[in-house]
Amino acid sequence: MTQQVLGACPHDCPDTCSFVTTVQDGVAIKVQGNPAHRHTDGALCTKVSRYTERTYHPERVLYPMRRTGPKGSGQFERVSWETALTDIAARLAAVAQRDPQAILPYSYAGTMGLVQGESIAARFFHKLGASLLDRTICATAGGEGLTQTLGGKVGMRVEFFAESRLILIWGSNSIASNLHFWRLAQEAKRNGARLVCIDPRRSETAEKCHEHIALRPGTDAALALALMHELIVHDWLDHDYIARHTVGWEALRERALQWPPARAAQVCGVPEEQIVNLARDYGTTRPAAIRLNYGMQRVRGGGNAARAVACLPALTGAWRHRAGGVLLSSSGLFPVDKAALQRPDLLAGRQPRTINMSTIGDDLLRDGSAGFGPKIEALVVYNSNPVAVAPESGKVVRGFAREDLFTVVLEHFHTDTADHADYLLPATTQLEHWDVHLAYGHTDVLLNRPAIAPLGESRPNTQIFRELAARMGFSEPCFTQDDEALCRMAYGDRVDFSELLANGFATLALPDAPYAEGGFPTPSGKCEFFSERLAQQGLDGLPDHLPNYEVAGSDPRHPLAMISPPARNFLNSSFVNVKSLRDIEGEPVLEICEVDASPRGITSGAVVRVFNDRGEYRVRATVSQRARPGVVNGLGIWWRKLGLDGTNVNQLTSQKLTDLGRGPVFYDCLVEVALA
Numbered sequence: 001m002t003q004q005v006l007g008a009c010p011h012d013c014p015d016t017c018s019f020v021t022t023v024q025d026g027v028a029i030k031v032q033g034n035p036a037h038r039h040t041d042g043a044l045c046t047k048v049s050r051y052t053e054r055t056y057h058p059e060r061v062l063y064p065m066r067r068t069g070p071k072g073s074g075q076f077e078r079v080s081w082e083t084a085l086t087d088i089a090a091r092l093a094a095v096a097q098r099d100p101q102a103i104l105p106y107s108y109a110g111t112m113g114l115v116q117g118e119s120i121a122a123r124f125f126h127k128l129g130a131s132l133l134d135r136t137i138c139a140t141a142g143g144e145g146l147t148q149t150l151g152g153k154v155g156m157r158v159e160f161f162a163e164s165r166l167i168l169i170w171g172s173n174s175i176a177s178n179l180h181f182w183r184l185a186q187e188a189k190r191n192g193a194r195l196v197c198i199d200p201r202r203s204e205t206a207e208k209c210h211e212h213i214a215l216r217p218g219t220d221a222a223l224a225l226a227l228m229h230e231l232i233v234h235d236w237l238d239h240d241y242i243a244r245h246t247v248g249w250e251a252l253r254e255r256a257l258q259w260p261p262a263r264a265a266q267v268c269g270v271p272e273e274q275i276v277n278l279a280r281d282y283g284t285t286r287p288a289a290i291r292l293n294y295g296m297q298r299v300r301g302g303g304n305a306a307r308a309v310a311c312l313p314a315l316t317g318a319w320r321h322r323a324g325g326v327l328l329s330s331s332g333l334f335p336v337d338k339a340a341l342q343r344p345d346l347l348a349g350r351q352p353r354t355i356n357m358s359t360i361g362d363d364l365l366r367d368g369s370a371g372f373g374p375k376i377e378a379l380v381v382y383n384s385n386p387v388a389v390a391p392e393s394g395k396v397v398r399g400f401a402r403e404d405l406f407t408v409v410l411e412h413f414h415t416d417t418a419d420h421a422d423y424l425l426p427a428t429t430q431l432e433h434w435d436v437h438l439a440y441g442h443t444d445v446l447l448n449r450p451a452i453a454p455l456g457e458s459r460p461n462t463q464i465f466r467e468l469a470a471r472m473g474f475s476e477p478c479f480t481q482d483d484e485a486l487c488r489m490a491y492g493d494r495v496d497f498s499e500l501l502a503n504g505f506a507t508l509a510l511p512d513a514p515y516a517e518g519g520f521p522t523p524s525g526k527c528e529f530f531s532e533r534l535a536q537q538g539l540d541g542l543p544d545h546l547p548n549y550e551v552a553g554s555d556p557r558h559p560l561a562m563i564s565p566p567a568r569n570f571l572n573s574s575f576v577n578v579k580s581l582r583d584i585e586g587e588p589v590l591e592i593c594e595v596d597a598s599p600r601g602i603t604s605g606a607v608v609r610v611f612n613d614r615g616e617y618r619v620r621a622t623v624s625q626r627a628r629p630g631v632v633n634g635l636g637i638w639w640r641k642l643g644l645d646g647t648n649v650n651q652l653t654s655q656k657l658t659d660l661g662r663g664p665v666f667y668d669c670l671v672e673v674a675l676a
């Protein structure tokens, strides 16, 4: 019997596709884009079209496993669920009796699902009184910057980019990481729009745009301020929009006038003329739109850079048109009832400390102290692979290798993190469980129905936490709600669940041009060039350029800047173990340009050492025009154990944090490269 089941792509990607799984006699045989969903348009990326290969992968974790070898060895024996759950509950209870804050949940967006993400899991840790996790690893700097200026993670409706006349693709490799947006940009291009890519790397996207501005990493605010300078001196401003819908114009004007293009050209390492021309295009083309993405905020000044860019459309009045404005993330537009799903009220007045996931390396190595609180004694990891993705992995690995740390990992695969587990528990994939989704690159809600029965003895995250809760004696009824009930609860009556059941998606009712008449969700209701909230915290009320922690030229021993953007056929560290996709990527590479390669005797194919004071990573070099002078690109995020020497790029990245949002600075990193 053949059946078609509507689902949603669970991955951390702006596109959040609706898909259709064809099931034959209980086996999923293919996954295809849902043609009825306009954002998916019947097409999936290469990765997710191979979803059955991932689900039926011979190395799926199918049974609960208990560690038998040393930490990190990846040696396990199969145990029953009963044994695993009883022992885990007893171990957690013993720690909790001393201090529940010594227990840390660690999770991110392995699935973006609201139910298999933070629902029963959050309730469980709230009830326990465990440490809270600051989920900063991806987007908090840009998210906070956007929120200070526009009031939230809000922006243009993505579909209207197709009508724009000028599109700035800023800090984003859309072809790799936002493919369905690229389709809209192509449509605009066919209608005569000009596409400009702002990215240190000559990415797959940059080479297909009309123009590529290859600035130095971490200099985006300088570029944005110079654009403002030009808008001001040439009077390409919408004075009426500025007067009615913005705050802090006089102060911003004064700041921007300190940034003539010549100054920014020096800082950004691009020709002055390129900045002048971009400003003219932006100032004189209507409608003009900016697709900002998170690639530009993984540096010290990432929050300020997002603020500076977010000011631009209010200066020119681009928001007046539905095809004008800026989009970084649309997630703030979704009316999710987080409190109902996650139940922070179960803390019952307790205020556990918060641990920043981006400094997990340092924090696992800390002893208890007055400022820090108790030493971390137990770690429960789900939907994340921190040993591969967190910065400064030398320290992360040392932390996970602690013999006195009790670690539980819920996973599909034997990842680098799973290798360090005391218990490894088999989780279901998106084809095997219910979920409901928001999106950060469009504005539709998606539903995912299970297409097949759980493989082996795998269970949904929710079910694993329900059973742990029962063994811990948590008797609140919220610990027995089933997944379908949780899906219904996520949006309550704000989204029609019968529509989700029937179509797999539902569209939020939103205006075409949300800020044509102002009405931003900031405290003032205006676009806040000047942020009173930041000024009150003693921070700069205006956006400014903050140089990287590790500015090229500041350290003669490590003269090259390294960025580590995603490889096209992986999704963060997911899919690295899917052979057909890994075969396309080949092996970990470092892109280096000719002028940096030749004095070092490096030719394409040579194995090189990439190093700084935090560590060393061996990788194969590709001499390529994708890298600009002074910057090397270490494409991510490989599993350490599949790399040349059992490490990956994060061996080199630092645990310093961004100006706003306490985020990681993956792309603010100096290195030296030498033949191995």
Ligand SMILES: Nc1nc2c(c(=O)[nH]1)N[C@H]1C(S)=C(S)[C@@H](COP(=O)(O)OP(=O)(O)OC[C@H]3O[C@@H](n4cnc5c(=O)[nH]c(N)nc54)[C@H](O)[C@@H]3O)O[C@H]1N2
Pocket: 012, 013, 014, 138, 139, 170, 171, 172, 173, 174, 176, 177, 178, 198, 199, 200, 201, 203, 216, 217, 218, 219, 220, 293, 294, 295, 296, 297, 299, 563, 565, 566, 567, 568, 569, 570, 571, 572, 667
């Ligand atoms: N195929 C694929 N798709 C993905 C992902 C993936 O790993 N693979 N990751 C997903 C995730 S988690 C996220 S958060 C999203 C967004 O993910 P992003 O991290 O925004 O990924 P990209 O779109 O690749 O954009 C990064 C681009 O920013 C550039 N960049 C680096 N430093 C700077 C800088 O200082 N300034 C500017 N202007 N550009 C810079 C990089 O060279 C790269 O081309 O994509 C998601 N989609």
Ligand SMILES: Nc1nc2c(c(=O)[nH]1)N[C@H]1C(S)=C(S)[C@@H](COP(=O)(O)OP(=O)(O)OC[C@H]3O[C@@H](n4cnc5c(=O)[nH]c(N)nc54)[C@H](O)[C@@H]3O)O[C@H]1N2
Pocket: 010, 012, 108, 109, 110, 111, 116, 137, 138, 139, 382, 383, 384, 385, 386, 389, 390, 410, 411, 412, 413, 415, 427, 428, 429, 430, 461, 564, 565, 566, 571, 572, 573, 574, 636, 637, 649, 650, 653, 666
């Ligand atoms: N150097 C460098 N490092 C980076 C980045 C970079 O650009 N450069 N990007 C950063 C960014 S943007 C992000 S978002 C983070 C991403 O970091 P993570 O959120 O850790 O993402 P993944 O590496 O994809 O790991 C997710 C894991 O969750 C598992 N998983 C998926 N679904 C489920 C499920 O339903 N249940 C359970 N239990 N597990 C599941 C997958 O098998 C996978 O191993 O990495 C960051 N790290």
Ligand SMILES: [Mo]
Pocket: 012, 137, 138, 139, 294
């Ligand atoms: Mo991310």
